[in-house]
Amino acid sequence: MNKFVAFTHRNSHGYDGLMMLRLLLLAFADNGYASTRKLAELCRTDIRYMFIAQNQKPSHQAFQRFIHDDLIMSVEEIFYEMNRIMDDELPIDTDVLCIDGTKYEANANKNTFIWRKNTVRHREI
Secondary structure: OOOOEOHHHOOOOOOOHHHHHHHHHHHHHHHOOOOHHHHHHHHHHOHHHHHHHOOOOOOHHHHHHHHHHHEOOOHHHHHHHHHHHHHHHOOOOHHHOOOOOOOOOOOOOOOOOOOHHHHHHHHHO
């Protein structure tokens, strides 16, 4: 993580740098890029962000200070680098990925449909 965040700049009264990085990456994965005010709001209202933040509520200024002072590279570059690391380290089978929004139902019956042709066609594009 020292490759992405400069932990040497963190002071004793700030939020955990790893927690802030996780929140930023979740926001980037969730909806592209979120403003610092939106991140602060999500930490107060969204259960996923509350869980990662351990019920702490960082302000938008805390996110701004973290992004400006502690991040070594941009959030986009960190996100792509983390994806490259996961792709190299984890055995991910890309044959079952659905990029067109296909939904698989838990209780399949004769009336449920999985559009495999559509998935394959979009993968080739």
